[in-house]
Amino acid sequence: MQDISYNKRFEYNWDVPFKVTLGESYFRFLDGLKNKKILGNICPKCNGLHVPARPFCDKCLVEITKWYETSGIVTIESFSVTYVKFLGLPDPPHITGIVRAENAVTSFLHQIGGIPYDEPKELDEKTKIGMKLKPVWAEKRIGDIQDILYFTPVDA
Amino acid sequence: MDRKVAVVGVGNTSYTSAKRETRERTEVSADCIKAGFDFVGKGLSMDDVDSIFYASVDAFEGVQRPDRSMDCLGQSLNKATFFVHTGGTAGGSAFKEAYHSVKSGLCDIVIALGASTTSATVEAQQILNSASPPLIEKPFGAGAIHMAGYYLMRYKADYNITAEDFAMVAAKSHKHAVNNPYAHIRKGFTVEEILASPMVCSPIHLYEICPVSAGATCVIMASEEKAKELSDTPVWIKAIDSISNTFLAGYRPFTSFYKLEILAKRVYEKAGIKNPLEDIDYAELFNPFAGFELLEYEALGFCDKGDAPKLVRDGITDYGGKLPCTLSGGTLCTNSGISASMSRHAETVLQLMGKVEGGRQVKNAKTGIAHSWGGNMGQFHTLCVLSV
Ligand SMILES: [Zn+2]
Secondary structure (H helix, E strand, C coil): CCCCCCCCCCCCCCCCCCCCCHHHHHHHHHHHCCCCCEEEEEECCCCCEECCCCCCCCCEECCCCCECCCCEEEEEEEEEEEECCCCCCCCCEEEEEEEEECCCCCCECCCCECCCCCHHHHHHHHCCCEEEEEEEEECCCCCCHEEEECCCCCEC | CCCEEEEEEEEEEEEEEEECCCCCHHHHHHHHHHHHHHHHHHCHHHHCCCCEEEEECCCHHHCCCCCHHHHHHHHHHHCCCEEEEECCCCHHHHHHHHHHHHCCCCCEEEEECCCCCCCCCHHHHHHHCCCEEEEEEECCCHHHHHHHHHHHHHHHHHHHCCCCCCCHHHHHHHHHHHHCCCCCCCCCCCCCHHHCCCCEEECEEHHHHHCECCCCCEEEEEEHHHHHHCCCCCCCEEEEEEEEHHHHHHHHHCCCCCCHHHHHHHHHHHHCCCCCCHHCCCCECCCCCCCHHHHHHHCCCCCCCCHHHHHHHHHHCCCCCCCCCCCCCCHHHHCCCCCCHHHHHHHHHHHHHCCCCCCCCCCCEEEEEEEECCCCCEEEEEEEEECC
16 A cells, blocks of 8 residues: 555646637537527538538638538437536536537537436437437527537427 | 667556555656666666657646656756657657657657656546537537547447447456556456446446556667667567547547548558458557447457457457457556556567566567557547567
8 A cells, every 4th residue: 555644735726718719600600509590511622511610621621611501400420428427517417429410521519408217327228329309499599509508309 | 761760668657546646746757767767777877868758738737848847858968858749649649759750860769758647637527628629519528438438339339239348348458457567456347347337428337447547658769779789679660650630529420440440551551461360469459448449459450340349258359369459457447647658559568578577478479569549539549560
């Protein structure tokens, strides 16, 4: 057993605010959320639909300029149910997943909710890859990815 | 210029829990470098070293450019020191940068040090979350374990992988870590114990998750001429490369470690490896979440997609099997941050030198590989082929 009698720690913390510029694409995407719209954009070179909209196609390295409004319905690519409490995360059980809008070439991370259960572990079976989800919107929307509170099964 | 580069020395400190660590951070690095010099012997000291590559992640250490604060890297001796940071793969990347410096002819003897990265960190998941794209992903608080969950949940669904399959590959690491004096968790958890441990983020159980450890690893590399002077058992670097993916997770299919597949083809071609299962004698793979090892077998061409659990069940990748993998216990049993991505190389080197302790020495291992994984949702991989 290691001697920890001198395991004394000096505590400090970083509390440093940052402000990143949005640029046009992210501004329009986030502004769309305020109006309950999930916007994508289409690469002029590979025709790849990008959702969320983004300034450049990372594959073709060209600027994306053509806008597209999705239906808001997404499909689960994968997910994970969190069963323990993590700092800053909602109380468990809590589901996050990778979802894809329509036939987009990009997917994105979001929360999945509104799936009923008796025992938390049922969520692993009740949440399914390939499941179709719709957005549940915040009452007050500010132009942030969290204007979508979570995605929930379309038939919920 | 065909200049050969060898690893001639490996340095490990002892490993413990980050919370129980009592050594000051620079002491750990100093001990690690000293262990490397002692391993080589022959009076090798910092005076003989041309460059030092220090690999870490600054946010974990709570210091910007933490290499600057490590006086043991030879700053007072006018040495050239470099900070290498590619996230979780930084150890593999520093190994590669150190190799380049000797291969190019600019340096003769160099050190690559994988830092004890996480001992100052109060909440590792907070730091991991700060590595996510701030507009789109960061607000959901995903840490490394969630990212791992997406890969493993998809793998489970696509190939009917069972909880037992994951537990079996985890148990393999736990079993061997018991015999590794440089492992942190040496409990020897069995399949039953792993399956009975709490589910943290599905499909990952507690005993399928790495600990937060403290301790450092280094390697000492030398040019062919110096290597022959310094070592009777030099291990040559045959091929090494790394690969990147986009920052935003959006472009990734979570269906496989497909970037590692591309990287493996590239590296195998350079090393002349045609049939990995036949041509490779030992592999150290990056497995902070036990199930990763299965995805890695498939990406590295050891078997077809979905067949990795069979390699484990048949003992192919266990001690005594055709291609023993990660007999150190891997990152699953010891993860002191960036040190863990250099330990893969250090362990493979020790196997090829025939200097592994604890009854884990593979007989006649001539060619080995070392892998590392890291960055936001698996943004980077490095892969290295070593041989005697
Ligand atoms: Zn494109």
